[in-house]
Amino acid sequence: MFKSVFRTIPLFISFIILLSFLYIVTSTAVSGDLNTVIDVIQVHTSIIGGMIFLLSLSLWAGAIYFLEKKGWMMPLYESKIYRVLTAFLIAFLIGSIGAYVFLAYHIDIEQIGKTTEWIQEYLNRFIFTAFLLSLITLVIILLVGEVYMGAGVALFTYFILAMVNYYKQEYRNEPLFPNDFIQVGQMKDVIPLISDSISLPITLGIAIAAILAIAVWFKMPKIKLGWISRLVILLPLGFVLYSFLFYEDTFAESFYEEYTSFMPWNQNNNYYYNGPVLGMVSNIKLDVVQEPDRYNEKVLEASVVQAEELTVENSPAEEETVKPNIVFLLNETFWDPTRLDVHFSEDPMPNVRKLMDEYPSGTFFSPVFGGETANTEFELLTSYSMNYINPGGNPFNHILANDQYPSVVSHLNNEGYYSEAIHPNSGNLYRRQRVYPNLGFDSWKFLEDMTYTEKDNSEFVSDQSVVNELLDTIEQQEDPSFIHAVTIANHLPYPEDKYEGGSTIDVKGESLSEDSERMLEVYSEGIKRSDATLDRLNEEIQALDEPTLIVFYGDHLPSLGSNLKAYREAGFGTEEDQQTKAEFYETPLLVLSNFDTGLDEDLGTLSPIYLAPMISEALGLDSPPFYDFMNEMKEEIPAFRNRIYMEDEGQTVESSDQLPSSTQAVLSDYHQFQFDVLSGKQHVIDQLYNTQQ
Known part of the structure; x- marks a missing residue:
């Protein structure tokens, strides 16, 4: 009997489905409204479900009895x-x-x-x-x-x-x-x-x-x-499944046109109104980089001509100048928590504020929120934008790990620099062990390669250790050094026991929950320690005999609780605000040096894509034409990401279609260049990166 029951489970399921279907069809025919039927089922789920279950059970028992009596059980099963x-x-x-x-x-x-x-x-x-x-x-x-x-x-x-x-x-x-x-x-x-x-x-x-x-x-x-x-x-x-998953230009495309309403410009709405499964299907892309309209060699050549007209002629310095050490110091999740409307018992970043008054500084406009540091690194090192990466695409994993690409690293290598990347964690993360050499770094250090690995928290290597590592590199290298250093001490999570003895900063807010207060206190303690480390780094470079420049920035804002809990409680913004307001992507940007860089004191708000071209121009290096183009493009649109486009006067719009036609034209050329270099046929890569033109 036991085996007969299991052999006929499909019959039981069939009875349940059939009876449920008959109930819905009959009830809809009587009431004339399917929604009314669903409402009734929702209110009386246990009664209606119980009746269908018991009736199905009875039919199932009868079917088993009949099949056994007729001797049809095994023939049916087999x-x-x-x-x-x-x-x-x-x-x-x-x-x-x-x-x-x-x-x-x-x-x-x-x-x-x-x-x-x-x-x-x-x-x-x-x-x-x-x-x-x-x-x-x-x-x-x-x-x-x-x-x-x-x-x-x-x-x-x-x-x-x-x-x-x-x-x-x-x-x-x-x-x-x-x-x-x-x-x-x-x-x-x-x-x-x-x-x-x-x-x-x-x-x-x-x-x-x-x-x-x-x-x-x-x-x-x-x-x-x-x-x-x-x-x-x-x-x-x-074949059918492939057609429905990769539906474009297949017979299945008509079904999507009739039954879905995809919104690639707003993925949260896209997933809500179409459901998460269809939302995912809409983002299945064979290419990571979005292909621009009319991509071909002729269009690219026209874009190059327009870019040349936009830029001034590249003119390197007449006299040979001493090339300074350049350090890009990415501080994990470094942000000013006092931007929240709550009370802090002390300022967690007094040294950064003081240094921002003394040195060129501004606002770093991160392409990400709450994580994915590698995407910020991508923009910084390649000067290409996440705005033209298909949703969910990760350029480190999907592109840069697979082949060599031009970058600020290869540019500075050509200028006689020694280049090194430092990341105090595993090189497997975002496949950095393959990405860094493909970008041109002479050497790279991960946790197992570092001399200094001390921690000041329960999980991650301290900022002090990373600073010690990069200072050793500067001291040991005869050639000028370019160092891309990443810290991770401020990485989430922020448990109450992250720092021994707890936080030295108290946080209070009328609308803050106790969990949010504790989380902010722990996070602020990390910012305080990063702030002290940066002050010490500044003292060290001021004492160096060789010119040295440090670009310090936070890679993104922290994730403070589920559903932006702390941000919402502090009145900073909602989930929709996080999609459209620049404040959710702005972190401190500071350029320290022991010489006059010639940079403006107020750098404004900048996307990471502009930092390398800006520094190269300020130092009088023999920049490639692409960098000249980027420096001119910065004047048109200094910061942008999906749904946030910041014009030169600081106001933002949600769509590039709302930008002036001249800015749209520049972005179109930029998009052509990015696709061509990273995912296309590289028709104009020599014209963009050859400094001998």
């Missing part, structure tokens, strides 16, 4: 048609469950009613999502070869992806993108961030349920599919 139909049935069930799980975690897992309301409003998109996940589930089942195991693998995968999407939204205010999957090896750095919000009982419950499911699977009769049946179904199914 039938190829029954097994194939079971695969389709289970795939549809798992696809529908997966679609609901994705939506529930994306919209509001704590208020399931919102998910039901979404389904009512966008029923076609829910059905489309269930269809796509059913296709994927069926492919997994066919590849595994056993229906229940394949279904379990698919459901577990959907649950994990839904959770990852949920946590990425919570802490980064952006959804999961397909290109994020390449960074799966960096999950160990994400887990500490979300560890406090993971429920141990729920985690144990899921683990126990998974173990029990596997144990039951081992005991129950299997529904295996023959390899011929699998192959016959898999080949056309693979």
Whole structure:
């Protein structure tokens, strides 16, 4: 009897689906309104669901009795048609469950009613999502070869992806993108961030349920599919699935035109109004860099001509000048927390403020929020923008790790510099161990290569250690040095015990929760220590005999709680503000030196793409034409990222279409150059980077 029950589980599922469908169709015919039916089901879920379950159970019991009495149980179970139909049935069930799980975690897992309301409003998109996940589930089942195991693998995968999407939204205010999957090896750095919000009982419950499911699977009769049946179904199914995932220019494109409304300019809205699965599909791109309109050699040549007209003739200094050491010092998550409207018992960054009054300084306009330091490094080192990278794309992982590309490193190497990168963590992160040599660095030091690895917190190497490392490099090298140094001491998370003895700064705010106050105190303690380290670095370079320049900046703002908790409580802004307001991307920018750089005292607000061209011009180096173009472009649009374009007078607009036509033309040329160099055929790379023209 036990085996008969398991052999006919597909019949039970069929009865449930059939009766549910009949109830909805009949009720809709009577009431004349599907939404009314869904509302009734939502209110009386337990009663209606219980009735359908009991009736299905009765029909199932009757079917088992009938099949056993007629001796048809084993012939049915061994039938190829029954097994194939079971695969389709289970795939549809798992696809529908997966679609609901994705939506529930994306919209509001704590208020399931919102998910039901979404389904009512966008029923076609829910059905489309269930269809796509059913296709994927069926492919997994066919590849595994056993229906229940394949279904379990698919459901577990959907649950994990839904959770990852949920946590990425919570802490980064952006959804999961397909290109994020390449960074799966960096999950160990994400887990500490979300560890406090993971429920141990729920985690144990899921683990126990998974173990029990596997144990039951081992005991129950299997529904295996023959390899011929699998192959016959898999080949056309693979074509259909490919067409729906890479839908552009396929028969599936018409379905997306009818049932979706993609919004690539606003990914949060894109994922909400289309659902997370369709949102992810809309961002499946074979190319990381967005291809500009009318990309070809003729258009590029025209862009080069326009760029030459825009720029002044490159004229290197007549006399040979001493080339200074240049240090780009990226300080992890360095930001001014006093910009929040709360009370601090002391200023966490008094030295930085003093130095910003004495030296050229301004505002660094980060391309990212709350994480992804490597994307800031990409803009700084290549002078190319994340604005033209497809959502979820990571240039370090997807582009720079694969081949050599021109950069500020190769430019300074040509100027006679020794170049070194310092990062006090594993070189596997963002594949930096491959990226740094591809950008032209002569040497690179990761945690295992460093002489100084002392910590001043519970997890990460201190800023002091990184400063000691770069000062040693300057002292040991005879040639002028270019050093790209990254600190990580201020990296999240910010637990109360991060610093021994706790924080020396108290934070109070009328609207701040206790958790937010503690988090800000820990974060401010890290800023205070970074501030003291920078002051010490300035003293060291002032005592050096050789000219030295330090560009100090924070790579992005911190992630302070889920859903921007501390920012919202302090009145700094909401999730929508984080998408459109420059304040969420502005960190301190400071240029220290022991000689007169000739830079303006007020650098204004600058995107990272302009720093290398600006420094090269100020030092009188023999800059490539591309840098001349960038320095002129800076006058048109000094800072920009998706949905925030800052004009030369500081005002911002949400779309490049709102910019003056002259600025749009410059950005169009820039986009052409970026695509050509990083992802195109490099038609004009010599014209952009040859300093001998």
